[in-house]
Amino acid sequence: MINAEAREKLAILAEPGDSRGEPKPNLWHIEATRDANVVLDLLCEVGKKVGSTPEPVQLVQHVAQMTKHVLRASASSVFLFDDEERDLLREFTEGQAGEASKQVRLNTESSIAGWVARHGQPLIVNDVTGDQRFNKSVDEITGFVTKSLICVPLILHHKTIGVIEVINKIDGDNFSERDLEAMVSVASTTAISIENVRLNQNVLDSYKSTIKVLAATIEAKDPYTCGHSQRVMEYALLAGTLLPLPAEDLEVLEYAGILHDIGKIGITDSILTKPGPLTPEEWNVMRQHSLIGANILNEIPFLEKARKLILHHHERYDGNGYPDELKGEDIPIGARLLAVADTFDTMTTNRSYRAALSEDCAINELYKHSSTQFCPVAVEAFTLALKSTASETGGAKGNGHHFPNFG
């Protein structure tokens, strides 16, 4: 926990001069040793917090914001090596020129950040005009004027993975050795956090692969449904991205899409693969699959949100669906998108008892049942997304769609 003293100190450091225009006494200089410890403690505490951040983007945002704020600087950037480990790519800049510096790529042979990355050593440069390593081209792109900077390497297992660069003290002061100590501390915590985030991502990727294998195993029972779950996931994600849903909800939709019919594992093969329409009694059995699927996933907290979408993917917008007869907006938006995607894929693929409809016919059907069976927003989003994908791929039809890679 951040103690009360540290919190108070941060608040004071963040305040501008008083109402008479006189600057507040600089606590950093008055109580140098004590303050340095407080700042270091503070940075470590915040570092621990970013250690629990799930997304790499959020993590580097936190680090850039925190370092800019605590060192009272004009800007702070985090750079990471590209996949070839050749150039440094700007991941995030907090402060002036943040937007303009979005595309910055630094050659390690011709920049101060590159020098820091190559040598694995932190550096303070309080007058960049006198340093031959300084690369003016970045300032020319961003319109930002760099006067002084502090740059520290992000080192993991003896290997540099990127750098943090903090530019220009707001009050025009030089960066100090104490600033450097604080930055080195932050860089150490940040590098470990980045590794944790990447490892978590690997675990998630592996989990997704397992889920896809599981879904494919179920579909293997019936050759007519082969690939259905994958396509439903892709269709639902297309529509969800167009709305747009937040990234977190899209991830939930991805899991729910691939697993939406997992409950069919509990339905007897004679009904599941029946070569013809089902009787009313058989439909009653078949309708159990959404509840069975939700129950299967009951013990997996990680899939709790996806479980809810799976439970409700056969609800109807008019309240006549199952299992809970939810109506309208009471049905989660992810489940409404799944309903449209599921029906569209079923209509446009061959079944044992009928041939596939054309995409245009299937879209007409969706609109015909919009506001009764389907959510109108979901229908609109799906058809727009489908059309824009088709136009991007030269009007591909049927199985000719090329979907973005959702991992």
Ligand SMILES: [Fe+2]
């Ligand atoms: Fe289903």
